[in-house]
Amino acid sequence: MNSWGDKFRVTIWGESHGTQVGVSIDGVPAGIALQEEDFLSDLGRRKAGGAGTTTRTESDYPHIVSGIYEGHTTGAPLTIVFENENTRSGDYRNLVAHPRPSHADWVAQRKWNGYNDPRGGGHFSGRLTLGLVAAGVVAKKILGDEITFSTNIIEIGGEQDSQKFEQIIEQARMAQDSVGGVVECRATGIEVGWGEPFFDSAESLIAHLMFSVPAVKGVEFGDGFASSRMRGSQNNDMIIDSEGHTSTNHAGGIVGGITNGSDLIVRAAIKPTASISQEQVTFNFEHGQVEPLVIKGRHDVCIALRAAVVVEAVIAMALAELKLRA
Amino acid sequence: MNSWGDKFRVTIWGESHGTQVGVSIDGVPAGIALQEEDFLSDLGRRKAGGAGTTTRTESDYPHIVSGIYEGHTTGAPLTIVFENENTRSGDYRNLVAHPRPSHADWVAQRKWNGYNDPRGGGHFSGRLTLGLVAAGVVAKKILGDEITFSTNIIEIGGEQDSQKFEQIIEQARMAQDSVGGVVECRATGIEVGWGEPFFDSAESLIAHLMFSVPAVKGVEFGDGFASSRMRGSQNNDMIIDSEGHTSTNHAGGIVGGITNGSDLIVRAAIKPTASISQEQVTFNFEHGQVEPLVIKGRHDVCIALRAAVVVEAVIAMALAELKLRA
C-alpha cells in the first residue's frame, strides 16, 4: 500500500513517465501557515545538478491542490502534485526483455504479471520521493521550530573524510561506475516520551519509513552496530540530572522504544546507484540467455547525495506521527 | 499499541511480575495442525540457562486458550498464555527513585506519569518476547516447510570467531559487565513477489518488527552497511537464468522492496545488556543527586544469545504477513 501513518497519514502516487506524481497528507492540524514556497528549499536539496547527480532537469514545483485556505492548513487533506514534464515516450520493450540488475524491473513484472508500468522504473521511480520530501516539509511544520535537523553525508565509498568525497565520485564516474554512502541525521529538541515499547517503538516507526526510501539497505540508531561490539559499561548512558539528561548518548535518543530527550541519531546505509554506464552481463528473457546490457541515459553516480533530504523527510514524518500520537 | 499486522495480527500483553503474559494471533488460516508441544522447541531456544544467560528458571509453558479445535486452527484468534510463576513482590521504590541507566525505567515514568508498573521493568520486560516467539512458531506454520530459517550469532563483543564467544562472555561476567553481539538470520525458499515499493517494502515490515525487539539498535539487509562502501559494479546482482536467479546476493533477497527469490539475509545489532553487576553512577531522583547504583539479581551477560530466536520469530511474522497479503 502507498499510504502510511495513523495520525499523520501520507499517501503517494504516480509513475516516472505518467502525468504527475503526487502526495496527499491527512491529519495535518488546522491553522498552520503554509504556502508553496515553503517546499522549495527541501525540494531543491533533492534536485539533480550537484556533483554526482543527474543532469535531468525537471520541474519540481509543488502545486497545492487541496487543504489550504487563506494561507493556512484547514484540517482537511493537504494534497500536492508535481507535473512530469521531462517524460519521453520511447521503446521500453528492451527493458522488459532485459531487466536491469539490482533494479525492480524483473520482480515488478513477476509480481504484476507484466502489467506494471516499465517506463523509467514506473511506480518505483525516485520521482515518487518528491512526495516524501513534501510530506517531510509539512511534518517539520507540525514539529515546530524547537526541533531542528542536521543531516549529512558522513561516508562515501567507505571514505569518511568529506573533503575527498568529490574526488571519489569523480573517479567512479570516470570508471562508468557508482558509489554508495552513509547518511546521518540528527534531530535536536525532541520531547521525552514519544514512542512505545515493542511494535510502536520510535525506532520501529523511523526504520519502517527509512527502508521505504529506495537504496537504503541498513539503518542504525545511536552507536548501532558499533554498540554490538561494546560492553555494557561502555554503552550505558548515565542519567546526570533531574531533567533526565545523560552523560553520553550511545542510545541515539531512544530507550525502550521511547524518546529520552537526547538527540535522535540515525544513520542509513545507501547502496551505490544500480544504474551504471559500464556494460553489465545479465539475463535477456526474450533471448533466453545471458547477454551484455548497456543502460543508456545519465544517472546519479552517488544517489546518497540526493537521498539525504529524503531520509531527513521520512524521519520528520515519523516524528510528526509520534508527536501527534503523544 | 501492542498489536501489529493487517493479515497476521499479533497482540501482546503482560508485565514481568503480573499474573501472566500472553499473545493473541489473528488471521491464522483454518486447518493448520497445531498443539502446545509445537512451541516448545523455539521457546526452549529463548530460555535462560546456557552460557551468558540468567539462571532464573521460569515456567514458559504455552497454554492455548482459544482458536484450536480438535488439534487444528479454526480461523478464530489463537491465544496463548504463559503464567508468571517466578514473581516476587518486593520493594521497587528504589528502582523508581534511582532508574537504571539505559533502561526504560525513567522514560516510562515520565510517559505514564508514574503509573507504569515498575516491577522488573513491567511491560518492557523481556518476558513479553515469549509471545513473539509463540507468534513466530505460528508464522512458520503458515510459511510452510518450503521456507527454512538459519539463525546464528555471528559476532560477540566484536569477535567473529565463534569458538571464542564463550571466553568473551566469561571475561565480561568476571568483569561484572555485559557484551553485545550480532544476529544473522537467513531464510531460504521465499517466493518472488512479496512486498511492495515504498511504505510496505519487505525491508520496512521486517525492520519494523526487528526494532520492536528489545536491545536491537541496528538492522541491515544483504551487504547492508558494507554495500554503502562498494561501487555499483561490485554490488549489483546479475540475473543469470529464466527463473531470475542471480550470480550474487548482495541485496539479501529484496529488490525494490520486493522479494526476488534469493535467500533473505538480515542482521541485527544487539546492544550489550543494560543491567550489569558493577556499580554505576547515575542520578537518584529522590535524593536529587548523582549516586552509585548497584543492580541486584542475576542478568544475562549477553542477551544476544537469547535474542536470536526472537529475531527469527519476528522475521517469520513479517514473512507470514507478506505471504498472506500476496
Place this chain on the structure above:
Amino acid sequence: MNSWGDKFRVTIWGESHGTQVGVSIDGVPAGIALQEEDFLSDLGRRKAGGAGTTTRTESDYPHIVSGIYEGHTTGAPLTIVFENENTRSGDYRNLVAHPRPSHADWVAQRKWNGYNDPRGGGHFSGRLTLGLVAAGVVAKKILGDEITFSTNIIEIGGEQDSQKFEQIIEQARMAQDSVGGVVECRATGIEVGWGEPFFDSAESLIAHLMFSVPAVKGVEFGDGFASSRMRGSQNNDMIIDSEGHTSTNHAGGIVGGITNGSDLIVRAAIKPTASISQEQVTFNFEHGQVEPLVIKGRHDVCIALRAAVVVEAVIAMALAELKLRA
C-alpha cells in the same frame, strides 16, 4: 479480524465451549482507578436470568490479568479474562450436519472448510460479548463522569408500551418462539467536534461497532428512517445560542459526521433470537434433504434484553476512540 480501534484498540478472543473468553484493551490512558468490581454492574445487566433470558448460569467474573498496578491503569494493555465453566463436551456432529436456520453454523463451515469450532456456535457465541461489555466499562472511565448513558428497550415485537413487554415475551415463550426488539441509547454530555466528514464520521464508527453486535440488523441516528419521510423544514435543527445549542435534535447529536454537543441518539433493531424451541424444517447436509430440526437447550426468548448493555458498551467504545482522537 477481532480487533478494532486506532487509539482505543479492543481485541477479543474465545469460543463458547473453550477454556476462556477474553479481551485486551490497548490505548487506555495511565492513571485511571480501576478494579474488577467496577465491571460487575454492566456485566450483571448482560447476565441471563431476567424474563426472556436463558437460565444458563455462568461465572462472568472479570479477571484482570494485565495492565493494572496498585489499582490504576498503567498505560500498558489491560487484559480481562472470563472462565468458561458451564461447558459440556457433547456430540456436535448433528449440528454440523443439520445447521440451524439464521445461525452462522453453515457459513462458518463453508468459510473455514469445516475447521471452525462448532460447539455452541464457537467463536460466534454471544459469550464473546462479555469482552465488549468489559471494554465498554473501560471506555466509560475514559469518557468520564460528564458523559452519561441512558439505554432502554423501546420496542418489543412491535409493541412500544413497555408495560406490555413481559406479556409479549411470555406469549412468545408459550409459542416456543422468540421476539425482536429495538434498543435506544442516549448519551449526554458529549463535546462538540468529535468525528470527521466521510470515512471517520461519528456515525460510521458507531454503526461499525453496532453491527458487530450479534443480532443487530438496523441502526439509525436521531430521527433516522423517520427523517427520510420529513421535509427539510421539519427536520432541520435551528441553532439558538452562542453555545451552538439547537431548538430540536432531529440529527441525534451528529452533523456532517461531527458531534454538535446535543444528545447522541442511536437506535438498534435487534432481530428475534434465531434459536427457537419449535420444530423447524431445514436442510440436513448429511442426509441431503430437508428435515425437521429441533434445537435443544434453553434460549433467550428476547435477546434484545441482554443486547441493550452490549449496544451501550460499543457506543461507549466508539466515543472513547473519538475522544482519544480529538
Place this chain on the structure above:
Amino acid sequence: MNSWGDKFRVTIWGESHGTQVGVSIDGVPAGIALQEEDFLSDLGRRKAGGAGTTTRTESDYPHIVSGIYEGHTTGAPLTIVFENENTRSGDYRNLVAHPRPSHADWVAQRKWNGYNDPRGGGHFSGRLTLGLVAAGVVAKKILGDEITFSTNIIEIGGEQDSQKFEQIIEQARMAQDSVGGVVECRATGIEVGWGEPFFDSAESLIAHLMFSVPAVKGVEFGDGFASSRMRGSQNNDMIIDSEGHTSTNHAGGIVGGITNGSDLIVRAAIKPTASISQEQVTFNFEHGQVEPLVIKGRHDVCIALRAAVVVEAVIAMALAELKLRA
C-alpha cells in the same frame, strides 16, 4: 481521516471551491482493463439535472493521472482527479457568522478553530462524492460481472408509490422546501463466506461506508427494523438445498457477519436536503442573536436522487474490500 480500507484503500481530497477534488485507489489488482470512459455512466447518474436536482452544471470528467498503462491497471495506485470549474470566489463571511442549520458549518468552525474552508461547505461538499463514485466503478471491476447491482429510490417523503415521486418533489419545491427518501440497493451474485463475526462483519464494513455518505441517517439489512417486530419463526431463513439456498431472505444476505450467497439487501435513510430556500430563523454568531437566514443559490430538493449511485458505490467498495480479503 480521509482514507478507508485495508486491501482496497480509497483516499479522497478536495474542497467545493478548491482547484480539484480527487481520489487515489490503492490495492487494485493489476491487469484490469480500464479507461476514463468507464466512469462516465455512474458519474452521470450522480449528476445534477434531473427532477429534484440542482441546475449547477459542472465538469465531472474523470482524469486518470496514475496507475494505468496501456489501458490496464498496473497494481500501483490509481488516481483520478476532477477539476472544479464552477467555483466563484465570493463573500463567505456571512456564512461563517450565520451558519446554516443542519449543515456542518458551525461544527467545522469549532473543530478546526475557524481555519476550515467555508466556501460551499469546503471539504464537506457533496462534490467529494465524485471520488466515491469513481472508486465504486473500480470496485465493480474488481467484483466482476457475476455481481450485479440494482439500486432504487423506494420511498420519497414517506410515499412508496414511485409514480407519485415527481409530484411530491414538485410540491416541496413549490413550498421552498426539501424532502428525504429511502434508497435500496440489492447486489446479486455474491459468494458465500465474505466477512467475519464481530468487528469485521460484512454489515459493519458496509454500514461504516454508508454512514460516510452525507445525509444518510439510517441503515438496515434485509428486513432490518421490520425484523425487530417479528417472531423468530417468521424471521428465520430455512436452508433448502445443498448449496445453502434459503427459502426466504429476511437476513439480507448476511448471517453472523458473513455473506451466505443470498442477495445482499441494504437500505439507507436519506434525510431531506438541509439547504432550503425558505427563510429559517437561526443564530447569528456575529450579531449574537437569532435572526432570519435565507440560503441563496439553487439546491437539490431531494438529494436522495443523487445519493443513490453514491450508496451503490460505497457498497461496491465494501464488497471489493471483502472480496480481496477473502
